[in-house]
Amino acid sequence: MSAQDPKANNPKIEQAAASDQNIQKVHAILLREKPEPAEGYSPMPLFLLGFVSAMIFIVSVYFVHNRGGIGPSLKSGVSGLTFKEAALVYDERYDPATAPGAGAVKELTPEQVLASGKKLYATCATCHQPTGTGLAGTYPPLAKSEWVLGSEDRLIRILLNGLKGEITVEGNKYNGLMPAFGKVPNSGYNWTDDKIAHVLTFIRHEWGNAAAPITTAKVKEIREQVAAARPGNWTEAELLAVP
Numbered sequence: 001m002s003a004q005d006p007k008a009n010n011p012k013i014e015q016a017a018a019s020d021q022n023i024q025k026v027h028a029i030l031l032r033e034k035p036e037p038a039e040g041y042s043p044m045p046l047f048l049l050g051f052v053s054a055m056i057f058i059v060s061v062y063f064v065h066n067r068g069g070i071g072p073s074l075k076s077g078v079s080g081l082t083f084k085e086a087a088l089v090y091d092e093r094y095d096p097a098t099a100p101g102a103g104a105v106k107e108l109t110p111e112q113v114l115a116s117g118k119k120l121y122a123t124c125a126t127c128h129q130p131t132g133t134g135l136a137g138t139y140p141p142l143a144k145s146e147w148v149l150g151s152e153d154r155l156i157r158i159l160l161n162g163l164k165g166e167i168t169v170e171g172n173k174y175n176g177l178m179p180a181f182g183k184v185p186n187s188g189y190n191w192t193d194d195k196i197a198h199v200l201t202f203i204r205h206e207w208g209n210a211a212a213p214i215t216t217a218k219v220k221e222i223r224e225q226v227a228a229a230r231p232g233n234w235t236e237a238e239l240l241a242v243p
């Protein structure tokens, strides 16, 4: 570029050249960032294909294991719907009255009764203490108590209607109030025969105590005997009159 060149040192022309360069740069960037043009559908990404296949596989295995007897049996190759297998499958022919096992009362094992009684005992433990030893002078002990280990009838009555006034337990005198746990007015507890039987079975078995379990039927019998006749808490004298 000579000194005579009219373009030389012309700021406008230099500016124009510079902006041309900028425009080209910007276009180059835009072109580079455009996705490749493609026709039709793009294939599913591999990881998604793998994920969906795994889900289908897991669901199939789950269904085979939880189909409640629908379809051929894996073991015998025969389609056999046993009652137990089909328990969770809707069956319009199912009639609870004639189904196997109908009418059988659910019996708890001795261990289950004790476990239930132990849970219920949490209510008693606030007074009689978790150790069953009571609190000297205030709450009588249940461990080794003659009232717990002795007459079933008296013990059930104590639970159903509660106890008041002076009572001697293991040679010590107490004079407090034991709340009623039966369905009596103002008891607040309203325990069923089952609950009372369970907690009594528990306290007759715990802390070295070893007396026979108390059955629900026995609680029911005593409850029916005293229901009408007995509105309030027992006293020691009344209980001692009971065989």
Ligand code: HEC
Pocket: 120, 121, 123, 124, 125, 126, 127, 128, 138, 139, 140, 141, 142, 145, 146, 147, 148, 155, 158, 159, 163, 164, 165, 166, 167, 169, 174, 175, 176, 177, 178, 179, 181, 199, 200, 203
């Ligand atoms: C609010 C405190 C309290 C609760 C809760 C309570 N008791 Fe008592 N219990 C007493 C008191 C006080 C006596 C003594 C009553 C008296 O002095 O006349 C007593 C007496 C007894 C007795 C006869 C005396 C003895 O020590 O053997 C038995 C049995 C008994 N309770 C069992 C239970 C059982 C089982 C429960 C739980 C279901 C229970 N109690 C919950 C306060 C309570």
